[in-house]
Amino acid sequence: MIEIRSISKTFSKRIKALDNVSFDVRNGEIVGYVGLNGAGKTTTIRIAVGVLPPDSGDVLINGYSIVRDKRRASMHIGWVPELPIFEPDVKALDYFVYLAGYYGISSGEARSLGRKLLEEVGLGGSYNLKLKEFSMGMKKRFALAVSMINNPDNFLFDEVLNGLDPQGIAFFRNLALRFRREGCAVLFSSHILSEVEGIADRVVFIHKGRIVREMSIDEIKSMAKPAFKIRISNMDERVEDLLKDYGRVRVEDHTVFIEEPRVEASKITKILIENGYEVEEFSRATSNLEDVFFRIIGERG
Amino acid sequence: MKYTLTPILYDFKRAFLRLSTLLLLVLFIFAGVGLSYISYNYFIQSNPSIGSFTLIILTNDTAYARGIIYDLTGSIIDNATMKIYRIDTGETLFEKRVAGNFSFTSTSLYDSLKEIIAEALTPQSRPIEDMLRLRIESSIGDGEIPLLGIQVGNATYIAFGDINRQFFPKPGGLTGRGREEVMKYEVVNAGYKLILLSRKTGEARLIVYAINTTDPVKKVHGLLEYNTTEAKGLPGGTSQPIPIPLDELSFKRLGVINDYVEIFSLTLEPDKDILALKLSPGNGSSNFSLYGIAMYSTMIPVESRYVSFIAGGVGLSLFAEFFPIVFLYLAYVLMAKPRSTGALEFILARPVTRWDIYLTRYLAGVFVALISTALFVGAVQGSNMALIGLTLDAGSIAVLYLGLTAALIAFYTLCYMLASSLRSGLYLAISILLYLLFSMFWSLIVLLYTLFSGGGFAAYNENSYLLGYFNPLSPISYASYYIQLNYGIIPEMETVYTWAVILSPILWITIFFTLGYKIFKKINLTS
Ligand SMILES: Nc1ncnc2c1ncn2[C@@H]1O[C@H](COP(=O)(O)OP(=O)(O)OP(=O)(O)O)[C@@H](O)[C@H]1O
Ligand SMILES: [Mg+2]
Numbered sequence: 002m003i004e005i006r007s008i009s010k011t012f013s014k015r016i017k018a019l020d021n022v023s024f025d026v027r028n029g030e031i032v033g034y035v036g037l038n039g040a041g042k043t044t045t046i047r048i049a050v051g052v053l054p055p056d057s058g059d060v061l062i063n064g065y066s067i068v069r070d071k072r073r074a075s076m077h078i079g080w081v082p083e084l085p086i087f088e089p090d091v092k093a094l095d096y097f098v099y100l101a102g103y104y105g106i107s108s109g110e111a112r113s114l115g116r117k118l119l120e121e122v123g124l125g126g127s128y129n130l131k132l133k134e135f136s137m138g139m140k141k142r143f144a145l146a147v148s149m150i151n152n153p154d155n156f157l158f159d160e161v162l163n164g165l166d167p168q169g170i171a172f173f174r175n176l177a178l179r180f181r182r183e184g185c186a187v188l189f190s191s192h193i194l195s196e197v198e199g200i201a202d203r204v205v206f207i208h209k210g211r212i213v214r215e216m217s218i219d220e221i222k223s224m225a226k227p228a229f230k231i232r233i234s235n236m237d238e239r240v241e242d243l244l245k246d247y248g249r250v251r252v253e254d255h256t257v258f259i260e261e262p263r264v265e266a267s268k269i270t271k272i273l274i275e276n277g278y279e280v281e282e283f284s285r286a287t288s289n290l291e292d293v294f295f296r297i298i299g300e301r302g
Numbered sequence: 303m304k305y306t307l308t309p310i311l312y313d314f315k316r317a318f319l320r321l322s323t324l325l326l327l328v329l330f331i332f333a334g335v336g337l338s339y340i341s342y343n344y345f346i347q348s349n350p351s352i353g354s355f356t357l358i359i360l361t362n363d364t365a366y367a368r369g370i371i372y373d374l375t376g377s378i379i380d381n382a383t384m385k386i387y388r389i390d391t392g393e394t395l396f397e398k399r400v401a402g403n404f405s406f407t408s409t410s411l412y413d414s415l416k417e418i419i420a421e422a423l424t425p426q427s428r429p430i431e432d433m434l435r436l437r438i439e440s441s442i443g444d445g446e447i448p449l450l451g452i453q454v455g456n457a458t459y460i461a462f463g464d465i466n467r468q469f470f471p472k473p474g475g476l477t478g479r480g481r482e483e484v485m486k487y488e489v490v491n492a493g494y495k496l497i498l499l500s501r502k503t504g505e506a507r508l509i510v511y512a513i514n515t516t517d518p519v520k521k522v523h524g525l526l527e528y529n530t531t532e533a534k535g536l537p538g539g540t541s542q543p544i545p546i547p548l549d550e551l552s553f554k555r556l557g558v559i560n561d562y563v564e565i566f567s568l569t570l571e572p573d574k575d576i577l578a579l580k581l582s583p584g585n586g587s588s589n590f591s592l593y594g595i596a597m598y599s600t601m602i603p604v605e606s607r608y609v610s611f612i613a614g615g616v617g618l619s620l621f622a623e624f625f626p627i628v629f630l631y632l633a634y635v636l637m638a639k640p641r642s643t644g645a646l647e648f649i650l651a652r653p654v655t656r657w658d659i660y661l662t663r664y665l666a667g668v669f670v671a672l673i674s675t676a677l678f679v680g681a682v683q684g685s686n687m688a689l690i691g692l693t694l695d696a697g698s699i700a701v702l703y704l705g706l707t708a709a710l711i712a713f714y715t716l717c718y719m720l721a722s723s724l725r726s727g728l729y730l731a732i733s734i735l736l737y738l739l740f741s742m743f744w745s746l747i748v749l750l751y752t753l754f755s756g757g758g759f760a761a762y763n764e765n766s767y768l769l770g771y772f773n774p775l776s777p778i779s780y781a782s783y784y785i786q787l788n789y790g791i792i793p794e795m796e797t798v799y800t801w802a803v804i805l806s807p808i809l810w811i812t813i814f815f816t817l818g819y820k821i822f823k824k825i826n827l828t829s
Contacts (some may be wrong), residue, residue, distance in 0.1 A: 012826070039818060052650045072309065075653040086644035086828075099316065102654035103360075105308040143646075 002028050003141040003155050003186050008048050008058030009119060010041075018044045020210045022059070022151055026186040029156065031177055034190040035294065042190040043083050045207070046159045050080040062155055071073030075105070083159040083190075085140045093119065093143060096132055097150070104151045111150075114222075118146040123172065127129030145173070156180055158189035174200055183217035187257065194221070194294040206300040216297070224293045230262040232282040243276060253283075282296035310662055317636050317666035326628055330674035334681025341611045342689045349374055349607055351617040351690075352438045352445030355463040355511050355563045356384070358415065365411035366519075368562050369462075371438055371445075371503045374604055375691050376497040376565060380401040382440035384461075386411070389435050390428070417455055419812060436462035440633045440684045442689065451491060451513075459518045465495040465509060469581050469592035483504045484608065488518070489523055491515050492581060494550045494737055498603040501790050506598065508556070509562040512581070523560055525582045527553030528568065533575035533597060538645040548593055575599035608692050610680065611704065613785040620650070621678070621706065622778045625739050629714040630733050632670060636663040638721035639730040647827040660822050671710040679703050698785045705781020712774035712810040713740070719818030723825065740775050770799040771806040772821030 003026040010019040019041045026032045034042050047053040049060045051067040051074060060067040065074035070114050071121075087096055094115050101111035118158060126174065127135070128224040135143060141164055148156060162170050180187050191197050197204055204221060206214045229248075233240065236255045244250045247269060248262035265281065273280055353376075356369030371382050371475065379402040386396040395414040398406070414750075436447040468491040492512040499505040512522035512774045529551045534806035557566050566591040570577055579594035585597045612618070640646040641762070650659060679702055694702065717733045724732065739747075752758070757765060770776030780803045786792045 022682070044600060045645075050651050051655075052647045056826065065598065072656045073660075074655045078651070080651050082648065084644075084828075085648065087648060088640070088645045100649070102312045102316065103309040103313075103649070147648075208733065267725075 002026070002061075002063055003157070003188060004061040004072050005045065006048060006054040006059045006061065008045065008060065009054070010056050018210055019048070019055075022210070022212055022247055023058075024205045024215060024236060025153070025214055026155070026188045028186050029181055029184045030203065031187040031189070031201045033194075033201035033204040034188055034207065035194050035197055035204055036190075036192060037298070038192055040192075040207045042192075042207060046080070046157045046188070046190060049080075050078050050157055051075055060181055066085040076151060077153045077156060078157050079151070079156045080139060080156045081144040081156075081161050082150050083163075085144040087132040087143070090131055092129050092131055093124065093135070094128040097143075097147060100147055101150050107164070108152070115146070116149065118149055119143070122146045123169070138166060138169060142169065143163060145176075153218040154183075154185045156185060156187045156189075158187070160190055160192075162191065172207050194290040198222075198290060200206070201205045206294070206297050213299065215277070221290070221293060223261070225290050226286045227262070227268060228258055229262055230282075230284045231259070231269070231280060233257060233273065233283050234279045235277075239276075240273075240278070243272065247272075306527060309652055310658045313654060314660060314662040314666055318669055323666075324591050324636060325672050326632070326742070327608055327674050327677060329628070331681045332627075332676045333621070333624075334678040335685045336686035338612075338682050338689060340620070342686070345608060345611045345690065346374075346443050349604070350444030350445055350464070352382070352440055353437065353464045353509075354377070354384075354438050354445060354447045355450070356436055356447065356461065356604065357511070357513060357518070357562050358411065358460045358462075360412055360415060360458040360460075361519060363409065363412055365408050365415060366405070367408065368405040369400075369442070370404075370563055370565070371400070372509070372510075372565065373691060374440055374497070374596045376509060377498055377691060378565070379442060380473060382438050385437040385700050386438070387435060387437060388433055389565065390433055408726070411435075415460060417650065419452075419458070420807065423454070428696055434460070450493070450658060453491075453515060453518075457518050459513065459517065461511070463493070464480050465493045465511060467495065467594060467596065468493045469579070469594045489579075490494075490524075490583075490592065492522070492592060494579060494594050494596075496577060496598060496601070498570070498601045500605045500786075500803045501603045504570050506569060506570050506577075506578075508566045509563065510559060510566065510581075512559055513562060513573050521561060523583075525556070525558055526564075526566065527580040527582070528556045529553050529578050530571045530574035531578060548578060548580075551578055552776040553578070570598055578772050582612075588705065603789075605692060606789050608686070608690060609788060609789045610695065610791045612670055612686070612694065613698070613782045616779055618782055622709065622775055624776060626713045626737055626741060627712060628674075629667060629671065630717050630737055632667050633714060633733070634726065634729065635716035636666060636721075637718060638724070640725045641722070641825075641827060642726035644708075644828050650827065656823055657819070660722065660819050664818075665714075667714045667718060668711055671714060675703060675706045675710065679706070694785065698788055701736075701784050701788075705777040705784075708777035708807040709775045711779065712807045712814075713737075715811045715814040715818070716774055717812040719821070722818045722822040738755045740773050744769075744773055744775075764795060766795045771802050772809045774807070777803070777807050 005022060007022050008022050011017050013212055014044060022041070034045070036042050044053065048055045049067065051071045057067070062074040063077045066211060067074045091099070094112065096110040097115035097119065098108050102113065106114065116128065119125060122145050124139060124142050124146065127139065141161060145161070161173055176188055177189070178233055194204070198218060198221070201218055203215065203217050225301065232255055234255065240257055241250050241252055244257065244259060247264045248259040251258040251260070262269070266285065270280055270283060349423050351374050352371060353374070354369055354371045356367060359366045370378055370379050375610045381399065381401050383397065383399050385394050387394045395418070396408070396411045400406070418433060419430070421427055430452055433447045434449050436448060438445040447462045447464055450465060452460045490512055492510065493744055495509045497507040499507065510526060511525065514520045514522050528699040529550060556568060557564065562764070576599055577596045577783060580591050581590040606719060624653065646659070650656065679699060681700065716736065720733050723730050745766070748762065748769050752762045755765070770779055780798065783798060787794060
């Protein structure tokens with residue numbers, strides 16, 4: 002359970018990176034954290050894992066305050082940073098063992114755990130590679146393995162899909178679903194809504210340091226329902242009246258748009274033809290989550 | 303408790319037990335040994351480390367040699383190689399491996415000495431003192447021993463020795479008695495060398511030789527007595543017989559003389575000035591006694607010479623100049639570098655707080671300072687014991703240790719504060735600059751201060767102790783000061799206030815430690 006409580010953070014006097022941000026990630030729930038570049042996602046996550054002190058507010062991890070009781074809270078956190086940075090000259094497995102030591106795991110135990118987890122994230126052949134020799138995706142995978150050292154029940158993934166290959170993305174998806182099954186709280190950030198759609202149960206939207214909306218994935222899907230685009234040669238004003246019960250209607254010249262339609266396409270065509278309209282073209286505008294995203298954050302559309 | 307101490311101890315352990323720190327510790331030991339060796343070399347350049355008294359009696363076509371070899375504390379050494387050689391040609395006449403206390407006979411030595419004596423008796427020859435010399439080579443050093451005396455005739459002997467004083471008949475007696483009686487004194491050629499070990503304790507060694515000049519084969523038997531007295535109104539430091547009321551002194555027994563050379567240990571009263579000696583014949587007739595005096599209050603004890611090398615010389619200044627670099631580097635690897643690359647942030651996501659990381663890595667450096675200085679001081683003491691046979695007293699060792707650690711910790715704290723707040727490039731630039739300021743250019747600053755404050759060069763020393771309170775490395779100088787003061791090597795300085803000496807490193811350490819944390823607590827670890 003991750004409870005983010007009114008955190009604010011100002012970096013320099015001009016930039017207010019976070020302004021009173023609050024939301025929860027409950028156990029057994031995957032929450033997407035979506036916002037544009039610079040919206041404050043990384044800042045929120047760094048504060049939540051305790052590597053950055055907030056100016057005000059607090060984050061509770063399983064009820065332990067990250068500000069006042071960090072040692073305890075950190076025991077329950079797995080974190081994959083946006084840009085993972087490690088000691089460059091250390092071998093992967095050695096570094097894993099080193100980090101595991103902080104959780105009181107003996108080096109022998111950590112070595113076998115490290116082999117298992119690195120294997121699991123697809124780094125099986127790279128135990129003895131130095132971390133500076135890792136690619137971006139390998140670093141993410143390594144950080145993913147590290148986040149599981151302490152077998153935590155709260156995960157915070159910052160742009161984790163960014164830099165992963167399709168295989169990696171599929172792997173992460175399955176992993177996140179497994180964590181959910183096991184009752185973990187998973188927060189993962191992205192600046193692309195469609196990336197979140199397939200995995201998350203809920204999405205928190207952040208814009209310019211403020212939480213603008215929290216929505217379930219179903220709500221978002223409904224907002225992103227396809228629109229019909231119908232071109233009619235003998236267009237007149239009655240069309241809008243005629244179709245208004247079947248969706249949100251908008252007319253432009255010879256084209257009528259029906260957003261969030263409540264009936265099937267065939268039904269609409271039937272009504273139009275019955276009323277003597279000549280339908281020249283009927284198309285389904287492709288569903289665009291990003292339009293929804295921008296609509297939600299109020300930037301455009 | 304899995305939650306609390308494990309990660310902190312772990313971070314400390316990993317910070318401390320890294321290859322670089324372990325290498326540092328080894329480096330410190332080597333430095334300690336090396337430093338002692340350097341000091342020792344300086345030391346023996348001005349303090350010959352080996353002395354000897356060697357008597358060679360030429361009789362019945364054989365040379366009979368009897369002698370001792372001692373170090374600069376007057377202790378007999380284990381063994382050495384003795385070489386008798388000609389100064390003019392460099393030719394070695396005789397060479398033999400001997401014990402520190404030796405006697406042997408040799409016919410080849412007899413032959414070569416006879417030959418050179420014959421040569422020396424020709425009118426064109428230079429004096430034999432300029433022709434013959436004894437050289438001792440040993441593991442603790444070499445010694446060049448000059449010719450001390452020679453007698454040619456039916457009782458021929460040659461003596462080598464670094465013994466500079468001769469027993470003399472009572473001054474009054476010399477004028478008051480007849481010539482025959484004076485001759486009686488001359489049957490004994492006797493001398494002594496006083497080695498003052500410590501001024502504080504008055505520990506000293508006395509090396510005494512005695513040769514029966516009429517028949518050197520016969521050993522002199524006698525009683526040696528001594529006393530100490532004050533040098534009231536006496537001209538200091540002279541080796542000439544001076545009017546000491548020898549008659550009025552009551553002598554105490556020091557020991558008996560039964561051999562050509564004897565070593566006695568004695569304790570001189572630290573508040574007196576002069577050692578008076580009385581050598582009486584074995585028959586107890588004090589009428590024929592010989593006397594000796596030595597002004598010891600003006601002698602520089604072996605210990606002080608040694609201490610001033612260890613505490614005031616090259617040794618410590620080398621330490622002060624180089625070891626801070628080690629701690630500058632340590633603050634870099636423990637803090638500046640991981641913080642600057644961002645790797646520290648990933649570690650901070652473990653169950654540790656910023657305070658834990660700040661404290662444990664600081665303590666790891668402090669721990670290195672404590673241990674490495676202990677190893678260093680131990681190595682210095684150990685190798686000095688082996689090389690010279692002397693060590694500082696326990697109090698001085700403690701002061702030395704405290705001074706060195708205080709300086710290193712104070713400098714480390716300063717570096718650590720910089721490392722916690724600056725990016726690594728800037729950290730290196732600024733800390734190296736400060737290092738240069740505090741170690742290399744500091745004397746220049748003191749000099750400038752002295753010139754501008756109008757004190758003249760006389761005030762330089764005072765000012766250097768005064769400004770030292772503003773230099774984190776100065777506890778080394780203060781330790782050196784107190785040690786030398788303790789051994790009476792340097793006078794007391796008005797500008798050294800004990801409270802300030804103690805307070806200054808405490809302030810350096812607490813201020814920079816606190817300031818460093820104030821910055822580190824808030825700092826963003828990814829920029
Ligand atoms: N270390 C920093 N120093 C100064 N400003 C910062 C720092 N880190 C972030 N910011 C500012 O805080 C704001 C939020 O940044 P943050 O990295 O949280 O955005 P984000 O949502 O993660 O963006 P992205 O999608 O690009 O990762 C930005 O305006 C950024 O300029
Ligand atoms: Mg980000």
